[in-house]
Every structure is written in structure tokens, then in C-alpha cells.
Amino acid sequence: MLPEPSPPRWRERASSENVGMPLLVLLNGGPASGKSTLAHLWAQERPLALSLLDVLRAMIADWERHPVEAGLRTRDLALTMIGDHLAHERDVIVPQFLANTTFIDQLQKAAMTSGAQFVEVVLLETPEIAERRVRDRAARAERSGSPNVVHGSLGTESMQEVVQRHREFIDSREQIVRVTPVDGDVDASLDRLRRAIDARVRSADRCRPAD
Template identity: 35%
Template sequence: MALLPRLILLNGPPGCGKSTLARRYADEHPLTLNLDIDRLRDLVGAWREHRPAAGVLARAAALAAARAHLLAGHEVVVPQYLGRPEFIERAAALATEVGARFVEIVLLDSRGNAVRRFTERSRTSTDPAHREVGRLLERADGPAELAAMYDRLLTVVEARPATRIVTSVEGDVDGTYDSLLEALGG
């Protein structure tokens, strides 16, 4: 009997490697959908002027895409910082509804390292999305906002006991990816 497809939620602070690991996972697991909500949001016209509405639309589109992909029997990995439980609960409910397995993983480094890693990525990245998020957070008192985001994430993790924690080791993508695979059960 074939295993049920999984909806893998890869949460964590900005800059800890969610997108890198999701991309690698999809590359190594054929037909897995790497469903990056930030990339979907970028497809919404004038999203910068309508941030809250664009975010809601992008998450709704992500769930619709995840539904179609899971129903086709394929895995979905969603790399996304989530400091509130609402989307996580909707994703878990979707997985149950379509008969898929829901796996919630959080990549973590220390608060200080997470803030430093994000700041460095924003400063050096050639990815326009990374630079854009860096500018947004800079206007919102960058390091303090990043620390607050980290704390919100920890609150979510504490409230969700089935969450699997993977330590994000800076500079060790291979080791962190191996830990992710181990947390996923192989």
C-alpha cells in the first residue's frame, strides 16, 4: 500500500534556511510541490500597496494549490514563517480533509543567531525578495522586530506539541538537511 502524501509545513525565523531546504527537498523528491507563499504573493498585482489583503490571497491560493497537488497523490512542502497559528491550523485541516499526512517542522537557531543571519542575508543576498523583506523589517526597527517574530514563533511552537524541531546550523546546509530528513522519518 502506498504511503499517503504529506503536507510538510517548514516554519522558522526569517533567514534560517526554510527556502533552501524546501527547494532541495523538492529537487530530491520528484513531483513534490515547493509552495513558497512569498513567491505567490509576489504574483499579486500591487501587493506592496495592499500587503494584508495580498497576504490573505496568497495563503488562500497556496491552500488551493496544496489541495490539488495532494489529491493528485504528491507531497507539498510549504516554507513559511508563521508566528500565528491560523494558517497552520488551516493547513492541518486541509491535510485531514484530503487524507494526507500533516508534518509540522520548525527550523530553529538561537534568537541572536537568527537575527544576525537574517540581517546578513538581507545585506548580501542577490534575491530581490530577500532584499525587499530586509528593507521592510529595517523600517520596522529591524532587530527588535526580528526578536519579536522569534518570540511569537516560540509561542506557536509551545502551543503545538506535535511540532518537530530541527536545529538550523549556519553554514551546514547538508547537516541541517539530513536532520530535516530524519525529522520527516527518512
């Protein structure tokens, strides 16, 4: 006989964090901004939470040579997994560099369908820090012999242009939560992310009508 499943995590958190439903967090941010690392660490604090999309993308053969096509296919696969995970009342965080609403709208729909709360967060950095991070990643890729997917995905745009275009898009998102990472300090950056998400969740709970 199988053991009884444990209570959903959001019920365990409800009394201490004022949470009443699973979370779907979009963590937006520029190339090499640390969003995948922070998403993974945030998920590790919430048992059975799911952090997408890098793991899925890596499972697609030859994705490095076809980053755009692999990225789009990964999103399709991710949406199916996200919906299922939220339906089982577990949290999901999605680290992605987005400058248009297509995938964001799909995530919002997945949250609504599953009865989850959608929180949109962005990591904001200066163009200088973003440029240095991309250079550092390129150097690590060269040393390891791995493809430099970040530079390949930027096309002919400079990092200044990428950051500016991304900032213009972010400024059009009224509900987005802005987080400035602490350069070189993952723990402090994670703490800022955690606090920002928790604050948005508490704010939404206060605005939600009582049953």
C-alpha cells in the same frame, strides 16, 4: 493515445520508507532562517512534489510594497493548489513564518480532506544567529537594489522579540517537530530536516491501525 500515468510517488516510497500516503509538510521558521531554501531542496528529492509559497507571492504584482496583503492572498491561492496536488497523491511542503494557528488549521484541514499526512516542523535558531541572518539578507537586498521585505515585515519588534514570541508559540504546539539547522551548512541542515520528517512519518505509520 496518452501514456499511462506513473504510479503515485508515495507508492514507490512505501516499501523503503514505510510511507502510505502523501505528505503535507509545514516548515515553520523565523525570517531569513533558510526555510525556503530547505523546502525547495527537500521537494527536489521527491518527484513532482510542490514547494510553496514564495513563487506564488512573486507572481503578484507590486507584492514588495504590500507584503502583508500579498502574503494573505498568496495563502488563499496556495490552499487551492495544495488541495489539488494532495488529491493527486503528491507531496507538498510549505515554508512559512507563523506565530498563530489560523493558517496551520487551514493546512491541517486540507491534509485531512485529501487523506494526506500533516507534518509540522520548525527550524529553531538562537536570536543571535537569526539577527545575523536578517542583517545579511538586508545587506544583499541593499546591494541588489531590492526592497528589504524582511525588515519591513517585522514592524517595530527587535529580532530578540520576534524569536521570543515565536518560541512561545512553538512551545504551545505539542506535535511539532523541532529541527536545529547547522549554521552555514545547507547540506547538513537538509539532512537533519529529512531525518526529522522521516522519523515522524514512521512514527505515525506505527500508530496507524492496519487495514
